[in-house]
Amino acid sequence: MTLHLDDLRVRHLGECHYDSPFSEILAAKQTSPHYVAEGDRVLLEDTVSMLAEHNLPPARLPSFEAAGPRRKIYFDPARVTAGIVTAGGLCPGLNDVIRGLVQELTVHYEVKRILGFRNGFRGMTAERCNDTIELTPDRVRDIHNAGGTILGSSRGAQDADEMVDSLVLRGINVLFVIGGDGGMRAATRLAAAIRARGLDIAVIGVPKTIDNDLPYTDQSFGFQSAFAQAANFISSVSVEAAASPDGIGIVKLMGRHSGFIACYASLARNAADIVLIPEVPFVLEGPDGLLARVEQHVRAKGFVVIVAAEGAGQDLLAERGLLEDATDASGNAKLGDIGALLRESIAAHLTEVGLAPTIRYIDPSYAIRSVTANAYDSVYCLRLAHAAVHAAMAGRTETAVVRWRRRFVHVPMPLITSHRNQVDPDGDLWMSVLEATGHLVQPRTCGPHIDLGGRGDRDVCRSTVGM
DSSP: OOOOGGGGOOEEOSOOOEEOTTHHHHHTOSSOTTSSOTTOEEESOOSHHHHHHHOOOGGGSOEEEEOSOOSEESSOGGGOEEEEEEOSSOOTTHHHHHHHHHHIIIIISOOOEEEEETTGGGGGSGGGTTOEEEOOHHHHTTGGGSSSOTTOOOOSOOOHHHHHHHHHHHTOSEEEEEESHHHHHHHHHHHHHHHHTTOOOEEEEEEOOTTOOOSSSSOOTTHHHHHHHHHHHHHHHHHHHHTSTTEEEEEEEOOSSOOHHHHHHHHHHOOOSEEEOTTSOOOSSSTTSHHHHHHHHHHHHSEEEEEEETTTTHHHHHHTTOOOSOBOTTSOBOOOOHHHHHHHHHHHHHHHTTOOOEEEEEOOHHHHHTSOOOHHHHHHHHHHHHHHHHHHHTTEESEEEEEETTEEEEEEHHHHTSSOOOOOTTSHHHHHHHHHTTOOOOOOEEESOOOOSSSOSOOEEEOOOBO
16 A cells, blocks of 8 residues: 555644743744654654655655644633544543543643543443443542453444534534544544534544554554453463373463464563464464474473464354354354364364363453553553643644654554554564464465365465464
């Protein structure tokens, strides 16, 4: 996807006429407190070869608007009513973002009224028009010490025009949407409906995804907390597997389409022998298949530890008729249970070759989603919240705040859901996983008649997985 400068420009509601509460401190600085001059931009790409390919002057290179406080703002803070909604699955740091938004709005911009919509976008429907709570500094003071979100969350598509009616009814001027790809898509539809009516309402997104698969951001908030917690489960299952004869330890982690949590958690503990992710296909049977690899590890050291992202091996499940033709409330295809397939297949194979496997299996998904943010993510969430408030008060809209190249920037909201970040099978992260699991990267080979466990004889390409 080739992006040009105009693709990266964010929408403004209009000219800024009010003095910012930060105007005095900014006037004394040559650059903003966020390390980038207000009129400067942050480059999309960061290598000389990439920049040279554009053959453009620096001012025309693809770049993002820098986030941070402005000297002039669009809204009169005394007349602002802000709204906050959290949508989608839970993720460490949601309460931290809510707390940061409320503190920044009230302490620095002196916004008097902030409403929290309960249970995601459901709270913005006509049916649940009273499902809001007043958010004050006192009410949010200690919420960062708890996981989840005090506002509640939900999945599902609500009518955009109905939600606009709800905003108008409550006099909302700025709305902060904290959510993943589904939440950002809903926020984009909502912003379009607002624009169609010619209303002066800013919509700012704070993107989150525990899978770390949203593009145009260095890292999603909560991801570090999530993979740190996941690493603890890998350690636990490793101990269990090592203490059992012919021990098999399996940990299934989040990662519908991207294996970032599985990769990072495995590297953090360096205890995994096999790592399975959606981006790298694998086979079960045959001399190069997963089952043969598992058997080799058990015979060599007495046990094996397998880390699998939930989206790994979905092609194998499909071939066995183990996939539902259904979607969840967010429109995502329901996944098959790779954990169950691994347990059954490994147990059957090892028993057949004369071993007596003891399988220890952990699926800690909700135990990870619900934890509090660690110190790093708490800081990250707070800074994202500050950037979101500055963007809204300066009249930006249909915009997400993210960190890119270690700078906080504004990204047009549609870009956040334009595609997914995935682990590059030829990249340095997967290389590190292969090194940590004791296997060097091998070139992909193509050839006829490879046993794919029931897929028949045909020409295929295969690649080494982290095993």
